[in-house]
Amino acid sequence: xxxxxxxxxxxxxxxxxxxxxxxxxxxxxxxxxxxxxxxxxxxxxxxxxxxxxxxxxxxxxxxxxxxxxxxxxxxxxxxxxxxxxxxxxxxxxxxxxxxxxxxxxxxxxxxxxxxxxxxxxxxxxxxxxxxxxxxxxxxxxxxxxxxxxxxxxxxxxxxxxxxxxxxxxxxxxxxxxxxxxxxxxxxxxxxxxxxxxxxxxxxxxxxxxxxxxxxxxxxxxxxxxxxxxxxxxxxxxxxxxxxxxxxxxxxxxxxxxxxxxxxxxxxxxxxxxxxxxxxxxxxxxxxxxxxxxxxxxxxxxxxxxxxxxxxxxxxxxxxxxxxxxxxxxxxxxxxxxxxxxx
Amino acid sequence: xxxxxxxxxxxxxxxxxxxxxxxxxxxxxxxxxxxxxxxxxxxxxxxxxxxxxxxxxxxxxxxxxxxxxxxxxxxxxxxxxxxxxxxxxxxxxxxxxxxxxxxxxxxxxxxxxxxxxxxxxxxxxxxxxxxxxxxxxxxxxxxxxxxxxxxxxxxxxxxxxxxxxxxxxxxxxxxxxxxxxxxxxxxxxxxxxxxxxxxxxxxxxxxxxxxxxxxxxxxxxxxxxxxxxxxxxxxxxxxxxxxxxxxxxxxxxxxxxxxxxxxxxxxxxxxxxxxxxxxxxxxxxxxxxxxxxxxxxxxxxxxxxxxxxxxxxxxxxxxxxxxxxxxxxxxxxxxxxxxxxx
Numbered sequence: 211x212x213x214x215x216x217x218x219x220x221x222x223x224x225x226x227x228x229x230x231x232x233x234x235x236x237x238x239x240x241x242x243x244x245x246x247x248x249x250x251x252x253x254x255x256x257x258x259x260x261x262x263x264x265x266x267x268x269x270x271x272x273x274x275x276x277x278x279x280x281x282x283x284x285x286x287x288x289x290x291x292x293x294x295x296x297x298x299x300x301x302x303x304x305x306x307x308x309x310x311x312x313x314x315x316x317x318x319x320x321x322x323x324x325x326x327x328x329x330x331x332x333x334x335x336x337x338x339x340x341x342x343x344x345x346x347x348x349x350x351x352x353x354x355x356x357x358x359x360x361x362x363x364x365x366x367x368x369x370x371x372x373x374x375x376x377x378x379x380x381x382x383x384x385x386x387x388x389x390x391x392x393x394x395x396x397x398x399x400x401x402x403x404x405x406x407x408x409x410x411x412x413x414x415x416x417x418x419x420x421x422x423x424x425x426x427x428x429x430x431x432x433x434x435x436x437x438x439x440x441x442x443x444x445x446x447x448x449x450x451x452x453x454x455x456x457x458x459x460x461x462x463x464x465x466x467x468x469x470x471x472x473x474x475x476x477x478x479x480x481x482x483x484x485x486x487x488x489x490x491x492x493x494x495x496x497x498x499x500x501x502x503x504x505x506x507x508x509x510x511x512x513x514x515x516x517x518x519x520x521x522x523x524x525x526x527x528x529x530x531x532x533x534x535x536x537x538x539x540x541x542x543x544x545x546x547x548x549x550x551x552x
Numbered sequence: 553x554x555x556x557x558x559x560x561x562x563x564x565x566x567x568x569x570x571x572x573x574x575x576x577x578x579x580x581x582x583x584x585x586x587x588x589x590x591x592x593x594x595x596x597x598x599x600x601x602x603x604x605x606x607x608x609x610x611x612x613x614x615x616x617x618x619x620x621x622x623x624x625x626x627x628x629x630x631x632x633x634x635x636x637x638x639x640x641x642x643x644x645x646x647x648x649x650x651x652x653x654x655x656x657x658x659x660x661x662x663x664x665x666x667x668x669x670x671x672x673x674x675x676x677x678x679x680x681x682x683x684x685x686x687x688x689x690x691x692x693x694x695x696x697x698x699x700x701x702x703x704x705x706x707x708x709x710x711x712x713x714x715x716x717x718x719x720x721x722x723x724x725x726x727x728x729x730x731x732x733x734x735x736x737x738x739x740x741x742x743x744x745x746x747x748x749x750x751x752x753x754x755x756x757x758x759x760x761x762x763x764x765x766x767x768x769x770x771x772x773x774x775x776x777x778x779x780x781x782x783x784x785x786x787x788x789x790x791x792x793x794x795x796x797x798x799x800x801x802x803x804x805x806x807x808x809x810x811x812x813x814x815x816x817x818x819x820x821x822x823x824x825x826x827x828x829x830x831x832x833x834x835x836x837x838x839x840x841x842x843x844x845x846x847x848x849x850x851x852x853x854x855x856x857x858x859x860x861x862x863x864x865x866x867x868x869x870x871x872x873x874x875x876x877x878x879x880x881x882x883x884x885x886x887x888x889x890x891x892x893x894x
Contacts, residue, residue, distance in 0.1 A: 529857055
């Protein structure tokens with residue numbers, strides 16, 4: 211499987227590390243032979259049609275920015291679109307930064323990949339939040355796969371769980387804490403009796419919140435994930451504009467203390483069911499398995515026969531997200547094998 | 553897919569209900585066409601080579617014991633072994649009561665099924681706890697599948713989650729609350745400040761504990777599940793005798809109150825990793841996602857790349873376990889389809 215990696219930040223580097231490190235093991239146990247044939251970054255690209263060796267991938271990572279300066283394989287100024295268009299590969303791994311205004315440049319990368327017959331694994335919520343129904347259709351039209359487990363649940367394979375493990379059942383409702391930053395802030399406010407602003411500052415100091423925190427605290431990140439869950443698990447065809455979004459700026463210490471009197475606390479909750487697609491602060495009883503603290507994520511699937519199932523895991527770090535990419539690559543490999551046989 | 557159902561208690565009845573009710577839907581969405589061709593109970597059997605209609609299955613359930621009295625299809629006194637040997641079918645669903653002394657009659661049913669070329673779906677922990685490595689080998693030797701998701705985690709698809717959703721990762725440790733009865737008793741002791749004996753009586757009154765509670769409170773049920781998790785997920789080849797087992801009879805109210813001082817409580821925990829296969833009461837911090845109350849089950853998978861993943865769900869009732877059988881049937885159908893194509 212030849213792979214073009216587009217984006218070379220923390221996640222991109224993690225992907226090359228995991229592929230290199232697990233190469234031998236995976237090749238042995240899955241007949242899975244991933245080769246990175248190109249990496250496209252903002253400054254240009256490195257390309258090796260035969261696939262970079264684990265040692266070379268490590269060297270590229272150690273040398274750092276700009277990767278296109280590489281003497282043997284560097285292509286200074288070559289854009290990701292050119293790489294996707296011209297390098298032969300089966301899969302494009304798209305891991306550029308999120309943009310929920312127009313989803314670029316990821317949206318162009320993904321559509322270019324589809325149009326040149328390449329499968330896509332992405333960890334980028336932007337294109338999915340703004341154009342998931344169209345992208346799904348385009349992938350089908352071009353007979354390629356689109357996979358995105360790194361976009362929701364971070365290291366926690368929520369999407370796979372719903373699709374694969376609950377396949378004999380009907381999912382009636384999905385509800386969860388899908389953003390570690392807001393969960394950290396609300397947990398801190400409650401546990402340390404501090405204001406929203408103080409908790410936000412602490413989160414920023416610890417690196418849990420961005421300097422521009424709107425994406426998290428105004429609920430957009432959660433909303434992107436809700437869109438993906440809705441479409442993928444519940445068969446809806448929605449985009450970000452269809453989600454009712456209320457963030458956590460309005461949650462006060464007083465409200466949290468009030469909730470405590472009812473053995474509850476307040477969490478930013480994304481909800482999808484037949485009547486509702488929303489993100490808002492909700493009071494959650496302590497006894498509810500969803501009521502996890504710190505940067506944890508949690509999601510409850512309400513099913514027809516198996517009752518409620520809750521999955522809890524850490525929000526995404528670079529390595530967890532990179533691992534989600536590996537899972538998606540394995541899934542595509544598996545799907546291709548079944549297809550070849552049919 | 554022709555199915556012989558062996559055992560006609562709560563789970564067995566639930567299986568026929570689910571298969572009948574979801575027949576149309578499943579046939580449509582999965583190309584899955586399950587037909588119950590025989591049901592074997594202690595008194596005899598009912599057999600219909602063409603498969604029982606949903607209406608007839610409902611009628612058999614309504615008439616109740618003894619099912620072999622059925623005028624059209626009853627075979628009074630016919631044993632399950634005879635049914636398995638003589639009725640043509642692809643799958644045997646084994647849902648007789650658990651026996652951890654010698655695993656009978658389930659063990660004979662399963663081996664007979666294998667030897668006559670039939671796949672097996674079971675919800676019975678006995679044969680797996682006592683003979684899983686041998687049974688796995690026998691299934692492979694006869695080129696048939698053995699599935700058992702109803703044995704662990706009740707309605708919560710713990711086994712599938714570990715196998716399918718964490719497939720790109722390495723599972724280093726599995727630890728969990730695998731028995732709802734003991735969790736209920738320990739939760740009750742802590743929350744209502746009552747003794748073990750009182751909590752046990754309450755659990756018995758509510759139907760959460762058996763009149764003969766040893767299987768649960770002495771840790772054997774948890775240990776059976778630990779054996780299954782160890783073999784299936786961690787690649788071990790162990791049986792019940794390899795598990796260090798301590799139940800909850802020795803847990804006092806004082807110990808629980810002491811744990812509270814450390815923001816913790818005591819839970820009966822099954823653990824599998826490279827060094828340990830055990831069941832014992834352990835102090836668990838409240839902040840640990842594993843720390844769920846009531847009859848809930850919870851299991852944490854410690855993985856190399858995706859960090860800890862915790863799955864929480866209700867312990868098994870009849871309908872959840874029956875639903876696990878459906879999942880297993882779908883899985884076998886899927887595996888067979890792939891096999892045919894290869």
